[in-house]
Amino acid sequence: MPELIEGMEAVTVHIRDVAKARRFYGEVLGLKELQFDEKANRAVFAIPGTTVALRMHVATPDEGGRDPGTVSGVVFSHRDPVSACAEIRRRGGTIVDEPHEIHPPGFTTTLAVIADPDGNEFVLRSPPVRTG
Secondary structure: OOOOOOOOOEEEEEOOOHHHHHHHHHHHOOOOEEEEEOOOOEEEEEOOOOOOEEEEEOOOOOOOOOOOOOOOOEEEEOOOHHHHHHHHHHOOOEEEEEEEEEOOOOEEEEEEEEEOOOOOEEEEEOOOEEOO
């Protein structure tokens, strides 16, 4: 059977305020802004270590998709989520769930949940370490 999904181009997040979002993704998370369209209220950021773009924009009424503040399940990685969360907090970001270690069958990892100004949530997880 042929593959229907051949890769990932981007993750799109609907936002309410492009200026607040640009500050959060650029200054708080330190992502590199690739593009900004003031007229369209759109910005695009690079996700380090990937070719995937993080796109954000104020949705038009007829666009559909998720409302601002409802994105979850996107996972970012960092070797030390504890120190990353401390820096995110220092820069004015929101930590929804403090870093904590979890032990699913076969591995251990540390994860936390962060949120952008609209409440869109992202998991921040350390690389899994195999156990047993």
